[in-house]
Amino acid sequence: MSITAEIRVGDKTLPLPVIVGTEQEVGLDIQALRDKTGAVTFDPGYGNTGACESAVTFLDGELGILRYRGYPIEQLAGKVSFLEVSWLLLKGELPNAAELAAFTAAEKAHRALPAHVHAIIAAFPADAHPMAILSAATLSLSSTYLADEKVTEAGLNKSQLLLLAQFPTIAAAIYRKGKGLAAVAPDAKLAYSANFLHMMFEGTGNAAAGDPEIAKALDLLLILHADHEQNCSTSTVRLVGSAQTDYFASIAAGITALWGPLHGGANQAVIEMLDGIVAHGGDVNWAVAQAKDKDSSFRLMGFGHRVYKNFDPRATIIKVQADVVLGKLGKNDPQLGIAKGLEEAALKDEYFVARKLYPNVDFYSGIIYRALGFPYGLFTVLFAIGRLPGWTAHWNEHNAGKAKIGRPRQIYTGKNARDVVELSKR
Ligand SMILES: CC(C)(COP(=O)(O)OP(=O)(O)OC[C@H]1O[C@@H](n2cnc3c(N)ncnc32)[C@H](O)[C@@H]1OP(=O)(O)O)[C@@H](O)C(=O)NCCC(=O)NCCS
Structure with missing residues (x-):
């Protein structure tokens, strides 16, 4: 089954390329998001962010699986x-x-x-x-x-x-x-x-x-x-x-x-x-x-x-x-x-x-x-x-x-532009 994804921001709809890993993990490629819609994603702690593709280690937290380069940790432990x-x-x-x-x-x-x-x-x-x-x-x-x-x-x-x-x-x-x-x-x-x-x-x-x-x-x-x-x-x-x-x-x-x-x-x-x-x-x-x-x-x-x-x-x-x-x-x-x-x-x-x-x-x-x-x-x-x-x-x-x-974006929540007041008037 092929997966498609798109995101709508205001009146703009952007199709998102889908990346599927070798263990069928699905990633939505949002690299064009800001250019095309002006928005960025918001994911403090990066729990939903794939920062890279990697071929080193596979981990399935729901099933409790850990493999280095495809080898289960249980086989590596004690054997090598x-x-x-x-x-x-x-x-x-x-x-x-x-x-x-x-x-x-x-x-x-x-x-x-x-x-x-x-x-x-x-x-x-x-x-x-x-x-x-x-x-x-x-x-x-x-x-x-x-x-x-x-x-x-x-x-x-x-x-x-x-x-x-x-x-x-x-x-x-x-x-x-x-x-x-x-x-x-x-x-x-x-x-x-x-x-x-x-x-x-x-x-x-x-x-x-x-x-x-x-x-x-x-x-x-x-x-x-x-x-x-x-x-x-x-x-x-x-x-x-x-x-x-x-x-x-x-x-x-x-x-x-x-x-x-x-x-x-x-x-x-x-x-x-x-x-x-x-x-x-x-x-x-x-x-x-x-x-x-x-x-x-x-x-x-x-x-x-x-x-x-x-x-x-x-x-x-x-x-x-x-x-x-x-x-x-x-x-x-x-x-x-x-x-x-x-x-x-x-x-x-x-x-x-x-x-x-x-x-x-x-x-x-x-x-x-x-x-x-x-x-x-x-x-x-x-x-x-x-x-x-x-x-x-x-x-x-x-x-x-x-x-x-590596350079994440942010959502700025500070003061809007204002003028510097002289020290004597602060
Ligand atoms: C590892 C850890 C940082 C993961 O944090 P996380 O994915 O951001 O999860 P959260 O901190 O959002 O925790 C989710 C919920 O479980 C609770 N929780 C998580 N770990 C807990 C722990 N060790 N003891 C008590 N409560 C815990 C949180 O209070 C939160 O409860 P809430 O939903 O009622 O607010 C966290 O589980 C933790 O602090 N563990 C103890 C430190 C530790 O052993 N670190 C080594 C990791 S290998």
């Missing part, structure tokens, strides 16, 4: 590594053995940070949030690598390969600086996530360093965060990149967008909320009542999603993983029980049912990070490490086409 998923997002296909070997070797070869990045991390005050430091450290890399846009032997853009390799090194350096510990050099014998745990926890007595099963669990978490189509931070990366701002600066902006508690910062906010429930004697109904109270700004963090109106498939996988990791560590974290109780109470409550609010990716992830010994402030940094290949794939996709600068 984070580096394979990174390649998939960046190149469009899973790597073959030779491609993966070259990519892995190149990633290992570029993990060490330029000296100035350590100096920048050290210069931040002790109470600075790690996301602020991560963004600044990333931005600072543009001065070092700006001209390095050539494609490496491993088949990836050099700047992008470097940042992928160095993100965990930056995160570990931030953590260790906060603890007053010297940075640990990367170990090229170790794979991506195992090396990250090594750089984080070596010499701290944390058993996560050197445990291959824990490294595998962390790798899986990174995969689950690797892309999520046009979310706030990814749209930021695309928008900033649309001004032909360099890659590192675009990613630095994405990091700051992710930091917010309504986006990636929710993983930290969830654990702080669970702490609050513990302080209320573990009473989950207290939290549910607060979240429903329209006079309160309290929200059930880790619940609800702009796109998912069903279970977030990532949350389902992470919930199982929380049991696995805590079991492996022999930890019985009362917060896990509280989180499960909270989920159960909310899913039975008419308020959450009517609004289709389900646990999202951030609901259980923080419990795993806490069990692994990551401080709360680093949770969103972990999200960022996972999301980097997605941001990069979108930055590339946007800049590969005849990208226009």
